[in-house]
Amino acid sequence: MSDSDAFDLDQYLAHIGWEGERRAGLATLRAVHLAHMRDIPFENLDALRRTAPSLELPDLMAKLVHSRRGGYCYEHNTLLATALRALGFGVTLLAARVVVGADRIESRPRTHMALLVEVPGDPQRYLADVGFGAIGGLLEPVPVVVGEEFEGAGRGHRFVQAPHRGPLELLVLQAYEGGDGGDGDGSRAWQPQYAFTLEPFEQVDFEVINWHIATNPRSPFTKGLFVQRVTPDRHLLLHGRVLTETRVDGGVSERELTDEGEVRRLLDEEFGIEAPEGMKLLS
Structure with a gap:
């Protein structure tokens, strides 16, 4: 089965609520990326059950488009890459080392999928990523x-x-987290998110990485709930038992959840996620 047989661009665009001109330009790239981010939640429910989610397009369409579910980076970015190619963009899969909180870049393996996108007629290349489950991710x-x-x-x-030590340039994506650098010179405070080279990776590489991240007991995604949703007004993150709301005005609030029923209701009402029946959500 070809990608065109397994993927329905009309259904995908309708789901994320994008109705713009289907022309492979920068405006389209930005708009589709943002619409995807604001419509499909990030979640690790499959990995929490030690089950590697399928990256096959029919399964991604069924889960992320036709069901009240989300996914993590391999699912999100595989789906976006397919949509962008259908719209006429060039897309290369990249593998990155997540370095949030790391002392050394080399201490983290390449486990994150990101996308290098080429816009027809534009010599500039762009990093796209709708699957980074952190507030420092790209919108x-x-x-x-x-x-x-x-x-x-x-x-x-x-x-x-x-x-x-490698022959390719190593790039680090940093996110501005507000305030200054603390040295009094007016510089801004930046937080590293992930590091990558422009070496192309293939979908088969991520099949292996996906299985490792979803089944390894040392993986952060098998240890606790990790769900996020982005709206025009706020970023909502449920990490384990802690719900954090970060508003666009910079305000942050946190609260701890202790009841399975409350978590299930929160997933349904705030994240748009229908958790599988009988699944234990709190460790």
């Missing part, structure tokens, strides 16, 4: 240019080059 694609600062849908990002 809109950003040009892959070192040293410049970019803002998309209210979030600031930049790329810096990091030293490493």
Whole structure:
């Protein structure tokens, strides 16, 4: 079965609520990316049950488009990559090391999928990523240019080059988290998110990585609930028992959940997720 047989662009675009012109331009790329981010939640319910989610397109359409479910990076970005190719964009799969909270880039394996997108007629290439389950993730694609600062849908990002032993340039995506750098010179405070080279990866590579992340008892996604939803007004994150709401005005509130029923209702009403019957949600 070809991608065109397994994937329905009309159904995907209708689901994310995008009705713009189907032309492979930068405006389309940004709009589809943002619409996807705001419509389909990030969640790890399959991995929490030690089950690797399918990355086959019919299964992704059934889960992320036709059901009240979401997914994690391999699911989200496989679906977006397919949609972008159907719209006429060039897409290369990238593998990144998530470095949030890491002391060294090399201490983290390449487990995150991101996308390098080429826009017809545009010499610039763009990083797209609708599957990064953190507030430092992209809401809109950003040009892959070192040293410049970019803002998309209210979030600031930049790329810096990091030293490493390989022959390819190692880029680190950083997110602006507000405030200054703490040295009094007016510089902004930036938080590293993930590091990657532009080496192409194939879907079969992520089949292996997906299985590892979803079944390894040391994986963060098998240890506790991790769900996020992005709206124009806020970023909502449920990590384990802690629900964190970050509003666009910078306000942050947290509360701890202790009741399985409350978590199930929250997933349904706030995240748009129907959790499988009988699944234990709190560890």
